[in-house]
Amino acid sequence: MDHSRSRQVLGPLSKDGRIKTRDLEIRPVLEREAVLFYLDNQQLRSAEMVERLVARCDAIHRAVEKGGPAAYAVRLDRIERTWP
Numbered sequence: 001m002d003h004s005r006s007r008q009v010l011g012p013l014s015k016d017g018r019i020k021t022r023d024l025e026i027r028p029v030l031e032r033e034a035v036l037f038y039l040d041n042q043q044l045r046s047a048e049m050v051e052r053l054v055a056r057c058d059a060i061h062r063a064v065e066k067g068g069p070a071a072y073a074v075r076l077d078r079i080e081r082t083w084p
Contacts, residue, residue, distance in 0.1 A: 026069075026083075035068040040075050052076065 029036060037060060039049055052074055053060070059079045063072055071083035 029069045029071070033068045034070075035064050035066075036071040037063075037074050037079070038071070040073040 028034070037053075039052060044052065056074050056079050060072075060074070063070065063079060063081070069084070070081055072079045073082050
């Protein structure tokens with residue numbers, strides 16, 4: 001997944017880390033009932049990004065099973081639903 005693109009689709013993060021959405025930008029996620037995951041820290045090294053995703057794999061699978069549309073931040077110790 002191209003995380004920079006996901007930020008473009010959903011818009012910038014607010015100060016509390018939640019995604020600011022605009023109708024035009026969120027439409028593809030809504031239309032496809034997508035479940036989107038993004039790293040909450042884009043400054044990580046590539047290996048750290050992969051490690052974080054692998055460490056949260058079970059939680060990510062549970063979120064996908066719940067269905068979308070939804071967006072989740074992949075944090076150091078958990079995933080957190082940030083939209084809607």
